[in-house]
Amino acid sequence: MAAPQFDVGILAEKKIQAEQYAAALGGGAMRDGYIEVARSPLGRAVIIWGWGHVDRLEEPRDEGEEFRDWRSKVWPHINARPRVLPSDDPKCKRQIAAAKKLLPQCAMVIGASDPDREGETIWRHFLELTGARPRAVKRMICAESNPGPQRAAFIALKDPDQYYGRFVAGRARSVIDLWEGTNHTVACSVFLRPGDLGKGYWPMGRVKGAVLGILHRRHVEIRDFREVAYFEILAEVRVRAGTVTLRHAPSAEERLTDRAAALALAEAARGIAEPLAVEQKPVETPPPKLFSKTSFLTKAGARWGWSGDKSAEILQGLYQDKGLITYPRSELTVVASSDVEKAPRIMEQLRVLGEPFRSAIDRLDGRLTVRRSVVNDRQVAEASHTAIIPTDVPADGLRLTEDEAKAYRLIAQRYVAAFMPSAQGLRTTVSMVPRSGPCRDRLFRAAGTVETESGWRVLFGAEDGEADEEGGETDRLTPVADGETGTVSAARLEDKRTRPPVPYTETSILEAMLEVHRLVPPDKEHLREILKSSKGVGTPATRETVIKELIASQLVERGRARGKGTPPIDLSGQGIMLVEALLPIVPELVQPETTALLEMDLDRIERARDSRGADRLAEQVLEDARERILRQFEAIRANGRPPELSGSRPAAPGQRTFVAAIAERLGLALPPERLAAMSAGEASAFIDEHKARFEECAGRGGNGRSRSSRSTGPARGGQRRDEPSGGRRRSSGTRRP
Structure with a gap:
């Protein structure tokens, strides 16, 4: 040799x-x-x-022509040992x-x-x-x-044998994603999708199903929301040093919803003289966490209206082209202790960003505050990358676009703040509880925080919004002594209304995918605690890709952006039909906790003591998945029926947006609850009835219909129907043929 x-x-x-x-x-x-x-x-x-x-795993299309016929008897199909093939x-x-x-x-x-x-x-x-x-x-x-x-x-x-469990877990995940993507896409497209939607198909996979379920939950919350008007009482209380305003804001169960009764209470409050209870305690606010990919995309979307794709592209450019930040596809918000050693050198490079960086770095003078919430070697050792932080490459002289500069500055702010002292303040609460009369036992209260040490906050101006987001109430209160008598000199009502849940955006849903335990119902508290330790739904590298694919497949659609925020997203008419067809038959396909539990099974494989234990656990997880997928396929085949495309299905979000625009332009009374409950047929009829007047008022002429109203029914799929694919393992579910 x-x-x-x-x-x-x-x-x-x-x-x-x-x-x-x-x-x-x-x-x-x-x-x-x-x-x-x-x-x-x-x-x-x-x-x-x-x-x-x-590489890619062997897919049904590689096994034979018979798998191209989705109605053939070869389905469902589980290849227990798919080969590893070169990527296309x-x-x-x-x-x-x-x-x-x-x-x-x-x-x-x-x-x-x-x-x-x-x-x-x-x-x-x-x-x-x-x-x-x-x-x-x-x-x-x-x-x-x-x-x-x-x-x-x-x-x-x-020795690579030390990490064999990671390989077996990763391989098991790829195989399960292949099985799920192919079989569930076939089942949903053949047995649930109405034929007159065209020749498209309904892609379904482990992560896609979870995301559709998350969106459907929010869709139902918004649809079923009913606005409630209520009142709170503001009492002006005279004390020795001046006047302090106390608020009576009962809990949701005891809200003041009757205006006359609320007015009577406000009248009764005038003239009350009671001792005031004052509580003061020091509070410490640590800096915000370092950025992971998900948290950066969420922050950039909320602050600048950037889409997930745009934020990811900017991060990749700062990393790959400029070398200014560490690897951007990180799931961690901590760094290693070796990164702390480089921090003073990196901070010196950040002086080129000007104020307030120079002042903050001067104040540190090399004395870093090292927190476990920032430095955690164990977490870094178990993950692939640290939090997103600046490198020691100087930014001075590099040509950055305006957006790149904004992103780099935001990452640098979080980085320097992470090593600065906590903000210190004095939290003060003033309360009064009348002991007699109509207002007896009702709590009137005010709270505020007086900042005593700014700490990390010196890095953030009012326009950044960081201090307010992280610090809570900052109202300044008139000085009051504990036990001092206060007299109500005036009282008035403040009108309030409950607000509907906020629709998800392409970036805010990423956080929901990560913190899936927050979506678990209260009656499954034990499951919620388990899921707190999970990695959520999807991975940092693929979450925004899944959202993009769902939009491309017409199961999810974008709404109209308001202000500088990113556009809201919601299920389309087709997405609603798919989820509501699955819920009575196989609800676990659209329950986000299902995929998070699988991730925990994979974690157990990864932590196996030896290769034999990892293989044994993987075989059990794969067998459980195989039985579940076959059972779900048969349940859909036996019980699934394509919904009728009639006017009784819910109006699509785009239809409701156009209906609301018409009503506002023409001054038509359209209560929110009627708009939320409107069917597709009703929305279509409303648009047809008022469209001409709307276009005339808008001075648009011709068709003039907005993009969101082009279709009053589900968008007809223009995709070519072909064989299902197991998809890339970086994006769970199926790849479009």
Whole structure:
């Protein structure tokens, strides 16, 4: 056998990762599909990268033509041992070809993808596709993108058997996603989707179903909302130092909904003289958490109206093109202790951002406040990447777009604030409870906080909104002594109305997917506690992609943006039909807690003590999934009926938006509850009746109908119906044919 030409071959997950590794190992030369490092601590090395996954699992379309007929008796179909096949992407095929050529020339192969479940699956499948049989295989584990820790990790290589559980869990997840995506898409498209919707199909998968369920819950809450008018009493109370305003705001169950009764109470409050109870206690407000991908996308959407795609693209540019931030697809909000060592150097680079950064960094003077909520080596070791933070690359001289500069500044603010002292304040509560008369035992109260030490807040101006979001009430109160008698000199009513739940946006739903335990009903409190430790629905890398795919499939639609916020999203008419057809038959398909529980099963596989234990657990999880999917398919086949496309189905969000615009323009009385309960047929009739007058008033002429009103029924699918696909494992569910 010929002597190997290279000492090591390194399999990286991405090209930028390969470039970082080359820099950490002393620098290398870019070749066709790989980087050659002539001299490294490991000897002569080649670094070959993938494009994320370079593989896919064998899908029904690979097994035979009969699977292209969705009504054939071959369905449902479970392939218990799907093969690992090369990705259809030409870029991936080129990298596989490079690896096939080079790895047989290497004495040792090092798996150096991300140190998480998915990364473990990626490098092992990459190696499997090459057919190489290296003499030795090692694993490089590093969650950081800095040269020092990466170089140290290459010197301290690990036995890959230590991480076998991660691979088995990642593989099990991919297989289950394939089974779910193919079988549930076929079942929903064949047995539930009305034929006169056209030749499209209804994609369904593990994460897609969960998201549809989350959106449906909010849709029902908004649809069933009934506005309630109520009143609160504001009492002006004279004290020695002036006047303090106390509010009587009963709980939701005891609200004052009768105006006459509320007025009588306000009248009775005048002249009351009672001792005031004053409570004061120091409060400490820690800085907001560092950014994960989900929290950044949510914040950017709320502050600037950015879509998830736009925020993700800007983050990727700051990371890949500019090198200013760490890896942006992070699920953590903490960093490693080694990152703290670099913090003073990074902060010096951030001085170029001007005020208030310079003043804040001067105030720190190198004395960092290190919190467990910010620095957690254990969490970093278990995940693939740290929180999104600035790197030590200077921003001065780099050409940043306006949006890139805004995003970088926001990340830098959170970073510097994380190491600053907490904000200190004095929380004061003033209360009065009359002991007699009509207002007896009713609580009148005021509360406010006086800031004594600004701490991290010096970094955030009023326009940032960060201080208000994190700090609660900041009303300043007239000084009052505990036990001092106060006299009500005046009292008035304040009109209030209950507000409907806020629709999700493309970014706010990402947070709901992450914190799925908050959506569990109160009667399942035990399940809620379990799910608090889960990773939620989907992954940071794929959540916004799932939303985008649901919009493209016409199951979800965007509404009209208001102000600077991102547009709301809601189920389309088709989405409502699909979810409400599934709920009576297989509700677990659209329950977000279902997919979170699967993630917890995968975590148990990952934590198995040895390879035998991991394989045994994986077999059980796969068998449970197989039985469940077959049972669900048969339940849909036996009980599913396509809904009739009639005027009785609910109006789509776009229809309701156009109806509301017409009513507002023409001054027509349209109570909110009537709009919420309007059917598609009623909405269509309303639009047809008033459209001409609306267009005349708007001065638009011609058709003039807004985009949201182009269809008064479900959008007809224009997709080609083809065989179902297991989809990419980075986006659960199915890939569009």
